[in-house]
Amino acid sequence: xxxxxxxxxxxxALAKKEITSVELTNQHYQQIASTDKDxxxxxxxxxxxxxxxxxxxxxxxxxxxxxxxLAGVPLALKDVMVQKDVPTTCGSKILEGWKPPYDSTVVxxxxxxxxxxxxxxxxxxFAMGSSTENSAFGPTHNPWDLxxxxxxxxxxxxxxxxxxxAPLAIGTDTGGSIRQPAAVTGTVGVKPTYGAVSRYGLxxxxxxxxxxGPCARTVLDAALLHQVIAGFDPxxxxxxxxxxxxxxxxxxxxxxxxxxxxxxxxxxxxxYQKGVENKxxxxxxxxxxxxxxxxxxxxxxxxxxxxxYYLIAPSECSSNLARFDSIRFGLRxxxxxxxxxxxxxxxxxxxGFGREVKRRIILGTYALSSGYYDAYYGSAQKVRTxxxxxxxxxxxxxxxxxxxxxxxxxxxxxxxxxxxLAMYLNDIATIPVNMAGIGGMSLPCGLADEDNxxxxxxxxxxxxxxDRMYLVGGALEAALxxxxxxxxxxxxxxxxxxx
Amino acid sequence: xxxISRDEVANLARLARISMSDDExxxxxxxxxxxxxxxxxVQEVASADVKPTSHPLDVNNVTREDVVTPSxxxxxxxxxxxxxxxxxxxxxxxxxxx
Numbered sequence: 178x179x180x181x182x183x184x185x186x187x188x189x190a191l192a193k194k195e196i197t198s199v200e201l202t203n204q205h206y207q208q209i210a211s212t213d214k215d216x217x218x219x220x221x222x223x224x225x226x227x228x229x230x231x232x233x234x235x236x237x238x239x240x241x242x243x244x245x246x247l248a249g250v251p252l253a254l255k256d257v258m259v260q261k262d263v264p265t266t267c268g269s270k271i272l273e274g275w276k277p278p279y280d281s282t283v284v285x286x287x288x289x290x291x292x293x294x295x296x297x298x299x300x301x302x303f304a305m306g307s308s309t310e311n312s313a314f315g316p317t318h319n320p321w322d323l324x325x326x327x328x329x330x331x332x333x334x335x336x337x338x339x340x341x342x343a344p345l346a347i348g349t350d351t352g353g354s355i356r357q358p359a360a361v362t363g364t365v366g367v368k369p370t371y372g373a374v375s376r377y378g379l380x381x382x383x384x385x386x387x388x389x390g391p392c393a394r395t396v397l398d399a400a401l402l403h404q405v406i407a408g409f410d411p412x413x414x415x416x417x418x419x420x421x422x423x424x425x426x427x428x429x430x431x432x433x434x435x436x437x438x439x440x441x442x443x444x445x446x447x448x449y450q451k452g453v454e455n456k457x458x459x460x461x462x463x464x465x466x467x468x469x470x471x472x473x474x475x476x477x478x479x480x481x482x483x484x485x486y487y488l489i490a491p492s493e494c495s496s497n498l499a500r501f502d503s504i505r506f507g508l509r510x511x512x513x514x515x516x517x518x519x520x521x522x523x524x525x526x527x528x529g530f531g532r533e534v535k536r537r538i539i540l541g542t543y544a545l546s547s548g549y550y551d552a553y554y555g556s557a558q559k560v561r562t563x564x565x566x567x568x569x570x571x572x573x574x575x576x577x578x579x580x581x582x583x584x585x586x587x588x589x590x591x592x593x594x595x596x597x598l599a600m601y602l603n604d605i606a607t608i609p610v611n612m613a614g615i616g617g618m619s620l621p622c623g624l625a626d627e628d629n630x631x632x633x634x635x636x637x638x639x640x641x642x643x644d645r646m647y648l649v650g651g652a653l654e655a656a657l658x659x660x661x662x663x664x665x666x667x668x669x670x671x672x673x674x675x676x
Numbered sequence: 677x678x679x680i681s682r683d684e685v686a687n688l689a690r691l692a693r694i695s696m697s698d699d700e701x702x703x704x705x706x707x708x709x710x711x712x713x714x715x716x717x718v719q720e721v722a723s724a725d726v727k728p729t730s731h732p733l734d735v736n737n738v739t740r741e742d743v744v745t746p747s748x749x750x751x752x753x754x755x756x757x758x759x760x761x762x763x764x765x766x767x768x769x770x771x772x773x774x
Contacts, residue, residue, distance in 0.1 A: 278752035371732045385731045414738040415731075484717040495692060502693075504767055506756030518768040519693065527695040535694055539704060540711060542688045543680070556718040558728030563721060565729060597707060598714055614732020640732075 180204050181666070184250050184344040184398040191249045194238070198231035198249030202293050205251045209295070209342045212672050217317045218327075218337040220256050221264050222296035227251070234291040247401055248291030253343035255334050256297035257304055258389065259378040260284045263294075267380050268302040268312035268330075271529030272507045281378020282410045283347060283389055290405045295343055298333030302531045303498065304354055304382045306330050307603040310594050311533045318590070319362060321630055321669050325587040328358025334392050335362040340672055345402050346392040351383050352486055353582075353607025355390050356619035360582035360633020363621040363665045365399045365650070366392045370640045371614030372417035375410035383493040384415075386486075386611040394666065396620060396650040400428035403643070419641055427644035428651040434468035436649060437575035443479045444580035444606045444635075452625025456632040457581045460622040463656045464649070472575050476567035478560065479609050485560035486608045487601055488544045492554050494534075495541030501529065536597065565613045572639045577649050580606050582619040582633030610637050618646040620654055621665045631665060679712040680705065 178190045178201075190196050206224060213219055234249040259265045259277035261284075266272045280288070287294060301311035309317040309332030319327040320340040327336040334346035335358030348355035350368035359366030367390045374389045381387060391402035407421040440461065445454060465471060503509040503525035504518075511524040530538070544553035571578055583603055593599045610617035615637060622634035634653065638645040658664065682705040689696045689704075696704070750763050759766035 275756050278748055278755050411738075411740065415733055415735060417733070478721060481718055481721055484715040487711065487715050488718065499693075503758060504765055507758070509758035512759070512768050516768060517772070518770045521768045522693045523695040526693055530694065535696075535700075536704065536707060536711075538692050538694065539685060539688045539708065542692045543684075543708070543712075546688070546691075552719060553715070555728060556722035557715075558730055559722035559726040560718045561729040562726050565732075597711060612732075 180208055180341045182344070183395045184247060184393060185395070185401060187250050187344055188247050191238070198234045198293060199228060201249065202227055202231040202251050202295070205295060205343055208340070212340050212342060215318060215323055215672070216320060216336050216340050216342070217315055218253070218298055218333045218340065218342055219296045220266060220268070220299050220314055220333070223263050223294060226263065227293045227295050230288070230291070231293045234293070237291070245290040245405070247345070247405060249293065250345060251293045251295050251343050252287060253296065253298045253334055253337040253346040254284070254294050255331050255346070255348050256300055257349055257380045258283055258347060259380065260294065260297070263297065265297065265380070266314070267304070268300045268314060269529065269531070269534070270313045270508060271501050271525070275507050279378065282375035282412060283406050284378065286406050292345070292405065298331070298337055298346065300333055301330035302534050303380070303494070304330040304349055304351055305494070305533050305537055307353070307357055307600055308590070308593070309333065310590060311531055313531055316590055319587050320672055321362065321587065324589055325630070326361065326590055328361040328587070330354040331358045331392065335359055335364050335366065338362065338364045338392060338394055339666060339669065344394060345398060347389060347406070348392045349379060349387055349389045350611065351386045351490060352611050353604040355392060356582050356607050356617055356633065356635060357603055359392060359619040361587035361631060363631030363669065364392060364394055365396055365620045366390065366618070367399050367403060367646070368610060368617045369403060369407060369643050370417070370616045372415050373407050373421065373641065373643065375413040375416050377410055377412040381497040383490040384497060385493060386490060388611070394664070396647060396654045397425070397428045400424040400647050417641065422642065422644035424644050424647045427647040430648055431652045431655050433464060433649055433652045436469045436577070437472060438464060438469050438649065439472050439474035439571050439575035439578045441479065441571070441578050441580045442473055442475045443477065448584045448602065448605070449581060450585045450625060450627070452627045453581050453583070453585060453632050456623035456625060457634060460634050460653060460657070461579070463660070464653060467652055467656055469649070474571040474574060474578065476571055476609070478563035478567050481560045482564055482609045482612055483601060483605050485557040485564070486604070486612065487540070488553050488557035489561065491537040491541035492544045493541070495538045495545065498534070498538055501526065533597070561612050564609050568609070568613045568615060577645050578637040580635045582606060582635040586625050586628055586630035586632060606635060615640050616643040616646055618650050620650050622653070622657060624665070624668060678709045679716070680708050
């Protein structure tokens with residue numbers, strides 16, 4: 178039993194009583210203690226709560242109680258998901274020190290399944306970014322190369338997995354914030370169908386795009402976690418009232434004979450790093466060997482997805498972030514008895530929000546303002562329709578669609594932080610999925626020749642057919658593992674531990 | 677000509693209730709101009725015959741039975757507030773501003 182094992186192996190060792198959850202939890206805290214000065218994946222560690230949960234699971238197991246498959250396994254929680262009495266900041270100064278008075282539905286489900294929540298992970302402020310550099314609490318570093326970004330917004334969760342600080346994590350994905358961090362850290366991340374996982378207690382950025390999902394080091398681990406967090410929730414008015422497809426069985430099937438896989442023509446070429454395209458094409462060749470049928474599909478409107486996204490998401494965020502008003506929770510600045518409410522609100526939001534958040538609030542306010550609404554927000558909504566139609570046509574011809582997850586491997590910290598447009602381009606291949614509300618997965622498909630950094634392979638499946646991406650992902654992962662002879666993270670440089 | 681002026685950005689910041697220094701405004705006006713130049717591409721394909729999509733699902737209003745269920749206590753609801761008084765949110769002065 179090692180902290181490098183899969184969550185499924187840890188769960189098996191726990192079930193056989195080879196290790197207790199308290200021991201397993203402590204091993205992960207030791208790894209965090211020795212590596213997180215370098216990585217900065219965690220914003221808060223809830224040792225008391227985690228060890229109490231671990232102890233409870235151990236007691237139940239000793240008493241012979243029936244437990245959930247992942248009971249006793251540790252997890253890292255993205256700091257955008259509220260957990261009762263545990264500080265939740267969303268990577269923002271405006272929420273520093275705030276302790277939510279309730280659990281999100283995802284957290285309730287994790288707790289009920291006996292999963293041990295180690296702490297809260299770092300992220301771009303309010304999930305706006307692709308590098309975790311927009312966190313008010315400093316950037317997270319990629320375990321493959323500490324001078325590089327771990328992706329974003331969920332860079333804390335992906336780095337924690339790649340640094341073996343946790344075998345499971347929760348992310349949220351509005352334009353790629355689960356899949357892009359997974360791609361650049363050699364881990365697995367899944368954005369489920371919109372509405373498959375409850376948004377109750379997920380701090381809203383862009384409500385029509387936000388979706389929480391599982392992050393892990395293997396496809397099966399992601400499926401096991403997916404099964405725990407998915408399902409109808411009456412507390413979320415956009416929750417889908419249907420049974421969750423059997424993603425665990427799909428991940429275990431390892432058979433893609435006759436599965437029709439569409440390669441999206443538009444998600445390649447200009448702007449895509451050579452090594453990324455090579456590894457993607459090698460993965461396609463593996464799928465052919467496994468008996469899958471490859472077809473090329475054209476989605477001409479994907480070209481406009483990025484532009485539409487950077488109108489829709491800021492528009493929704495300008496409305497959602499109005500709740501940070503210095504009145505009901507979080508920061509209040511300048512309330513010295515001489516200033517009125519509006520001035521205090523203005524000063525609080527100036528001091529509490531970072532540059533990217535302000536940029537998006539202003540952009541959204543503009544796109545929604547009278548006189549510009551039709552030209553910007555209205556046009557973006559039409560593009561959304563066209564993207565949905567592209568997907569519908571493509572899925573009429575194939576079971577899943579595939580592409581590289583990101584155009585490049587992990588870039589250097591600071592390289593793009595002063596160029597918003599260059600930063601936004603990271604999401605070019607992940608955004609269409611959010612616009613249509615369908616499922617998307619990223620799993621590692623090799624190391625780019627130029628820089629020996631991980632490359633992500635994206636699989637997209639129609640709404641509520643999330644099992645299809647697990648089917649293809651599981652089979653591809655097994656084929657690649659047989660080729661490499663060891664998991665991709667075994668190729669990463671050894672972490673030296675804290676300086 | 678710039679797509680957006682510094683004065684327009686200042687007005688948006690006022691509407692969004694965010695104070696901004698002169699430096700912030702200068703910087704943001706330039707960035708906004710570049711970003712708007714890029715995102716206006718959506719207009720190329722947004723013809724009149726395309727219906728807008730605001731949400732991936734058909735969103736309906738969801739109601740529940742009017743039955744009392746456990747919820748947060750007043751103390752819990754106020755627990756994150758910067759200032760409270762008499763079981764209420766205490767706010768800075770809202771009347772008498774210019």
